Amino acid sequence: NLSDKLQRAFKSLRGQGTITEENIGEALREIRVALLEADVNLNVVKDLIDHIRARAVGQEVMTALSPTEQVIKIVRDELIALLGKDTARFKFASQPPTVILMAGLQGSGKTTTSGKLAAWLQKGGHRPMLVSVDVYRPAAREQLKIVAKSIKANLYEGDLKGETAGTALVERLAKEARREAIITGCDTLIVDTAGRLHIDEDLMDEMQRLKALLNPQEILFIADAMTGQDAVRSADEFHKRFSLTGIVLTKMDGDARGGAALSIRHVTGQPVKFIGMGEKPDAFEPFHPDRIVSRILGMGDIMTLIEKAEEKLDRKKSEDFAKKALSGDGFSLEDFRDQLRQIKKLGSLQSIMKMLPSVGPFQGIQQMADQVDESQFTRVEAIINSMTKKERANHEIISGSRRKRIANGSGTSVQEVNQLLRQYAQMRKMFKSAGKGGMLQRKLMGSL
Ligand code: GDP
Numbered sequence: 001n002l003s004d005k006l007q008r009a010f011k012s013l014r015g016q017g018t019i020t021e022e023n024i025g026e027a028l029r030e031i032r033v034a035l036l037e038a039d040v041n042l043n044v045v046k047d048l049i050d051h052i053r054a055r056a057v058g059q060e061v062m063t064a065l066s067p068t069e070q071v072i073k074i075v076r077d078e079l080i081a082l083l084g085k086d087t088a089r090f091k092f093a094s095q096p097p098t099v100i101l102m103a104g105l106q107g108s109g110k111t112t113t114s115g116k117l118a119a120w121l122q123k124g125g126h127r128p129m130l131v132s133v134d135v136y137r138p139a140a141r142e143q144l145k146i147v148a149k150s151i152k153a154n155l156y157e158g159d160l161k162g163e164t165a166g167t168a169l170v171e172r173l174a175k176e177a178r179r180e181a182i183i184t185g186c187d188t189l190i191v192d193t194a195g196r197l198h199i200d201e202d203l204m205d206e207m208q209r210l211k212a213l214l215n216p217q218e219i220l221f222i223a224d225a226m227t228g229q230d231a232v233r234s235a236d237e238f239h240k241r242f243s244l245t246g247i248v249l250t251k252m253d254g255d256a257r258g259g260a261a262l263s264i265r266h267v268t269g270q271p272v273k274f275i276g277m278g279e280k281p282d283a284f285e286p287f288h289p290d291r292i293v294s295r296i297l298g299m300g301d302i303m304t305l306i307e308k309a310e311e312k313l314d315r316k317k318s319e320d321f322a323k324k325a326l327s328g329d330g331f332s333l334e335d336f337r338d339q340l341r342q343i344k345k346l347g348s349l350q351s352i353m354k355m356l357p358s359v360g361p362f363q364g365i366q367q368m369a370d371q372v373d374e375s376q377f378t379r380v381e382a383i384i385n386s387m388t389k390k391e392r393a394n395h396e397i398i399s400g401s402r403r404k405r406i407a408n409g410s411g412t413s414v415q416e417v418n419q420l421l422r423q424y425a426q427m428r429k430m431f432k433s434a435g436k437g438g439m440l441q442r443k444l445m446g447s448l
């Protein structure tokens, strides 16, 4: 991915004393290739490289930063500038309901995102109503119904009354839904529309009419980040026709880690307002340019992780664990199991690992993430569950016969039990020694 490539580009700068025309040139060439390979639009890359060169060359070498850090900082600043400095605001109507039109090609994630957006609004104290005007595929309307039910959001189903699928029916449903939203006191109306495999006149015409009819505050273009430049092109086309107010990039949990985000903003001039990070309704977050840039540059998305952790984790428990782990006593298997359960609340281990920086002590962790076997997580918990309280408190008493019993009880093998105990002992020791010198804290800080 782009992160790895950029990391490699920066490596060539490492160990150089000063920034010269020569060594920045080389790094820039590599950055250029990395961005192009990550599917960033050619014009965007050109602009970016020009800006970076202009800023870097002739700049005095700062004593506080190594040349590599200095260039990374410039690249980072420029990428953030490109994406827009702040998180984009969401527009609400002065007179409710606020209407949000979801536009995009088929399969881009409109229906899924409609649900995510409704859940996000609900969390913010709003009362959204969902409606699907995708009358062309019965399954599409059913899909939104299921999503709405799962998040307990209001849905206007409407009655097709056997009417032929077409723009007239779409307009009727949209009108009825808005009336329903007003009657039931919903302050936002999310309109999930039909997509097509390709942009065609029928689709454009229907969108145009919906826009004229509903006069929406937000027209969001839902773009599949995995489709790279195709997403950029269709966003551009939609924007020229309907004046989008923002973009939602879906499937950002996949490999496409930034190319599309960078280009789409530059080409349409419209902000990316949200990103989708998975199929579940809560795999959705406002777009933070600075965080995405850090992710692109391989610094991980620590802020997102921290925010998530704050929301879901028991802070005191985590602190207690850290204190204990770093102390002379070390943490017990019981503490370890508690931590596992906490971590599980954050989502899959894989998604957590992907958010960690791929530098410093975490080098290689992103690749490791791809090989993580989630079921192993469950097996580790099962093994610890099969221990007695005494065993969990003191792993040293777990003899051969006890190991056999634990393996049987947890449906695992003695080998697996051995492996877990070995890893646990290692980790425990590592934490304890880190606690002595404050090394771990320093290491963690250094990587940010
Ligand atoms: P629509 O045709 O535009 O309404 O697209 P859907 O909402 O039906 O989504 C198409 C597929 O993409 C479904 O399988 C979704 O589960 C999946 N999807 C949508 N958003 C995301 C996302 O952010 N991450 C991942 N991994 N899958 C997504």
Ligand code: MG
Residues within 6 Å of the ligand: 110, 111, 112, 134, 140, 192, 193
């Ligand atoms: Mg759909």
